[in-house]
Amino acid sequence: MGARGEMKVDCVRFSLMVMLTTKNGIFSVRSAYHLKMHLNSARTGSASSSSSLEDHRGWLALWAANVPGKAKIHVWRLIRNGLAVGDELRRRRIESGMWLVRNEAREEVRIAAPHAIVQKSFFLIEEWQGIRPAGKSGSVQVTEHWLPPASGWTKLNADGAFSEAYMVPTNKSAPRAAADALLSRVVFHDGRLVHRPDPKHALFSLAYLPVGFALALLRVFISLYVPRGLVRHAYRLTGIRLAVRGIPPPPPSHGTPGSLLVCNHRTAVDPIMVSIALGRQVTCMTYNVSELSTAISLVPTVALTGYREVDKARIAALLESGRDVVVCPEGTTCREPCLLRFSALFAELTDWIVPVAVDAAQSTYYGSTARGSQAMDPWFFYMNPRPGYRVTFLPALQPEETCGVGGRSAVEVANHVQVVISKELRYECTGFTRKDKYMKLASKDGRVANECEQKGKKLA
Incomplete structure (x- = not known):
């Protein structure tokens, strides 16, 4: 036979071998794999062993x-x-x-212990098996057709990238969904108004704006020119309620380093309230520094650059000079009863760490923003009719709870301080960071690059 006849015989032989290796006679990648293995075993003359079959x-x-x-x-x-x-x-x-x-x-986290990883793995597998039945489902796929919404409802199309979607009623007087009815908790939100801008609250916010601004000017004047020991009482006359709890740390003696006051971040005036509650001067380390907020600040402010070694050297130098330093490891404010992840930088600086729990009450305007002008944050807080603050000085960390004497890692110390403050405030600890907040609300990483940061200039 010629080459054409040999090709025909080979094609017939190949088709027969494919039909023998597949049950339905359809050639696929799987059947090609089995055919290849069959040809290899036939060429070498060795059959498949029991171990390979197992x-x-x-x-x-x-x-x-x-x-x-x-x-x-x-x-x-x-x-x-x-x-x-x-x-x-x-x-x-x-x-x-x-x-x-x-x-x-x-x-910025250490690998968990092997037994903890195994326990978590078993827990996740059991949870998966509990919500996903074993075996292949024999259900027939049914094509769903579009149906008009029920009376009084409007359908909302949602992109598959979003994890939540809700039906919005057309009736404007319909009640809002409760916070516990949402699929996930709201942690980040922006805007200056505390209440929903319905006609009543919107009218009050606009009509009260001139009065609030005049009241803010009076409160700023008190912060700057009234003696520090009388500021708290003067605040009370203007409607600011400042509650101080716990035992403040003693002032540093001559030649000893200052205290590192680690507090959560609620508004831009956190360091001012801590200084008033402490009764003495402190230095604040913050990312967002503007000339306007520095001008009305009662405490000196030093800008953080975002570079670990540079910021570490700055804070260490301030502590060694005998100054009390206030830091907010969250890096940004959070309005909800949640704590963002604490940066571990502060734990490497000193063993004299004093946790401070702060909580702010704002009735009309929020004193924080992610997309607006952050230089106006203190002003909007002071514009509230009756703002409130609660500052709680917690016991200083024990030597065995620090990095120096206790030998703990900086991450462990930061997590411990976060838990201590959350228990005092009854807040929820989260793993969100400053970058997460600004990426969700403002589509940026939240770093402030200005001339003062780049030069490392002290602003006050």
Whole structure:
């Protein structure tokens, strides 16, 4: 036979082999794999061993397991030596200690203990299996057609990238959804008005604006020119309620470093209220520094650059000079009863750390913003008719709870201080950061780059 006849015979032989290796006679990638393995075994003259058959069944059992897909891939990588474990790192000539340092520097968290990881893995698998029944569902896919909304309702199309969507009633007098009825809690929001701008509140906010501005001028004048010991009583005459709880730390003696007052961040006047409650001068470290807010500030303000080593050197120099320093590790304000993740920088500076829990009450205007002019934040707070502040001085950290004497990591100390303040305020601890807030509300990372930051100039 010629070449054409040999090609025809080979095609017929290949078609017969495909039909023998597949049940439905359809050629696919899977059938090609089995055909290739069959040809290899026929060429070498060795049949499939029982161990290879068991391995094949093991892989089938792995991919058919009722666990998330990422868990299957993780186990597959573990079996194939694809994870960055100690043996694999040594094989790649990578020191495991360097790998841990890299992870800590990038995530600012240490790797959890092995038993904690195993317990969490089992918990997540059990949760997955509880909401996802085992086996393949035999339900028939039904095509859904568009239906008009019910009477009094409007349909809202939502992009698949969003995790929540709600039906909005056309009736404007319909009650709003309660906070506990939402799928996830609201942590970040912006805007100056505290209340919903219905006609009553909107009219009051506009009519009260001139009166509030005059009242803010009076309160700023009191902050600047009234003796510090009398400011708290003068505030009370103008409607500001300042409650002080706990025992303030004693003033530093000559030649000793100052106290590091670590507080949560509610408004731009947090350091001013802490200074008044403490009864003496403090220095504030903050990211957002403007000439207007510095001009009306009762306390000296030093700008943070966002660069770890530079900021660390600045705060350490202030403490060594005997000044009390106020820092807000959250890096930005949060209006809801939540605490953002605390930066661990402060824990490396000193062992004399005093947690301070602050809470602000604002009835008309918010004294914080992400998209507006942050130089007006103190003014809007002072414009409220009867604003309130509660400053609670908590006990200083014990030596065994610090980095120096106790040998704890900076992240552990920061998390401990966050938990202590949250328990006092009955707030919820979150893992959100300053960058998360500004990316969601203002589409930026929240860093303030101005001339004072770049030169490291002290503003007051």
